[in-house]
Amino acid sequence: MRLPTLVWKELRERPSAMLTSGLTILLGVAAVVAIRHVTVHAEGEVHRQLVALGANVLILPSEATLQDYYAADQSGKTLPEEHVSEVFFAGLTGVEKVSPKLSVPATFSGQPVILTGILPQSEFKTKVAWQSVSMFAPKKHEACQRAKSLTAEPDEAPEALAKNRSIEQLNKNEILVGADIAERTGLKSGKSASLFNETFQVLAVLPRTGTVDDGRVFAHLHTVQRLAGTGEVVNAIEIVGCCEAAAGDLIPQLRKLLPNTKVVTISQVVQTQVGVNRLITKTSWFVLAVLVTIGCATVAGAIAANVRERRREIGTLMALGATPSFVSRMFLLKALWLGVGCGSFGCLMGIGLAMWLGPQWAGVAIQPLPGLSTLAVFSASGLAIVAAYWPARKAASLDPCVCFQEV
Amino acid sequence: MFRLENVQKTYSRHGATVTAFQCAEMTIDAGEYVAILGPSGSGKTTLLSLLGGMLSPSKGGVWLGEQSLYELSVTERAKLRRELLGFVFQTFNLVPYLTALENVQVPLCLAGISSNEQQERAALMLSRFGLTERLRHKPSEMSVGQQQRVALARTLVSNPRIILADEPTGNLDPESRELVLNSLTECHREGRTVVMVTHDPVAAKRAGRILQLIGGELRDQGDAYGRRSAA
Secondary structure, eight states, X not given: OOHHHHHHHHXXXXXXXXXXXXXXXXXXXXXXXXXXXXXXXXXXXXXXHHHHHTTXXXXXXXXXXXXXXXXXXXXXXXXXXXXXXXXXXXXXXTEEEEEEEEEEEEEETTEEEEEXXXXXXXXXXXXXXXXXXXXXXXXXXXXXXXXXXXXXXXXXXXXXXXXXXXXXXXXXXXXXXXXXXXXXXXXXXXXXXXXXXXXXXXXXXXXXXXXXXXXEEEEEHHHHHHHHTOOSEESEEEEEESSHXXXXXXXXXXXXXXXXXXXXXXXXXXXXXXXXXXXXXXXHHHHHHHHHHHHHHHHHHHHHHHHHHTHHHHHHXXXXXXXXXXXXXXXXXXXXXXXXXXXXXXHHHHHHXXXXXXXXXXXXXXXXXXXXXXXXXXXXXXXXXXXXXXXHHHHHTOOHHHHHHXX | OEEEEEXXXXXXXXXXXXXXXXXXXXXXXXXXXXXXXXXXXXXXXXXXXXXXXXXXXXXXEEEETTEEGXXXXXXXXXXXXXXXXXXXXXXXXXXXXXXXXXXXXXXXXXXXXXHHHHHHHHHHHHHHTTOGGGTTOOGGGSOHHHHHHHHHHHHHTTOOSXXXXXXXXXXXXXXXXXXXHHHHHHHHHTTOEEEEEESOXXXXXXXXXXXXXXXXXXXXXXXXXXXXXXX
């Protein structure tokens, strides 16, 4: 028999008292691990989006809020579609593409979806030809280095919509289906599907993006306007700039051109998302601080109560030759096990919770973060020891014969 | 072996100072069997605690051999208890969540002896007390007599030179009482020093010398034949 055996046997004898105090550690670690997993992955996703979207600019109704770039067209507020032409024909330097969007709720194969109307780039080219305006030959910004993502895939393939935010060709009887919708309905490219009692042909199934776009059905803007009866309006106009510098320079020009709209760069939208994430992170640290305080107090209380009810046993051990350090180690080891056990279990719970809720709440897939998880378990263990330190010292300083007098 | 000089132990209670024990001089020689007789509250346990290095005297000194006990640190006194002393308690003080075997292993565990040796020595000691069938039983699963035998086995397993027994027969039936007293006599015969505090005059008669504690003061009553020690 060794000290750990002694501690383990005592712990097994009175598991409920210790588990009750361990529950605080468990829940605290679970909450913090879950929140941190979601925020870390959400920040990673924001960064990825920023890199992918590069130089984009959004024109939104003035009353729209900036929460999520991909859902910016779902505010329900609208702009006149004529703004699209105004932008297009203004001949602004650095404008690469203009992509208006209108999103309306719809039912598709019996399921509620977001139906998003988009305007294919080919229509702009046609307008250019009609009006003999030479601006479409893009005026490159001086510092132009085209955004990486835009060079990655040509717009000719309909699937490029998922990444390039625009499409070259789209007929009025064609639709594009997000990955989630395709998975749920079993639709494939070339099949027919019904929408607002009209039959459409599936042009393509978009590759998975991990964003709200996976749950959308895309159709021609004018088709969506007709089906939803909205008139010639859009929710957002996305402008693909030729470079980041161009996007920045476009803002004052666009604000001057469309004074009653909100003009933001993608980085501003992303900054908003980053801000939300930081708020969540700060909240998680606050939650952590509260739970640490409660956890420490609970563990300290439980260990102190344990010391009180074991005074006679401690006295006996001291009479048999246990040193004060042996006695304090008995309680510190118990606290350590409590911290490691409840911390580990809490960590697993937190990861599970994050993996379950992350895709639903933050729209990101969660992978376990070993560093964060290890840190959480170590912190829980350390805190449990710190909390038990004072009661353990009290136990070590007990007078053995005072314990006998209680008999 | 033990020497007490001008020892006084006082407590403060509600502003008043209460003398729990006092003794001008007392000596217990190595190999002696001494009974300290006295009624409840006479200071018997205080004396035993002083001898066991667990209670610092308010005045005076306690020596074990040439070593002044209370000049040692708490840790050194714990080590000394582990190596030289064995306690027998009135209420046995077995650890409730450990089996009989594990309870007897405790002093060996504290001494840092290997687990295998602990088990062998503890099992052997329990078999000496007729508890071979009870090795895996917890105190709550044993009779009072069996619990006291486990406690005795725990005291003797580390082979202490000095046994300090606090009312060892107080809670026992006649049969168990006899077994405990015989064990203490056996320890004495083996050359160990035995100090037993009791309020039972019949039990005290087993000792070679009886010291009477009255109102916290120690008086030498001499041996079973009325002979007093030189001190």
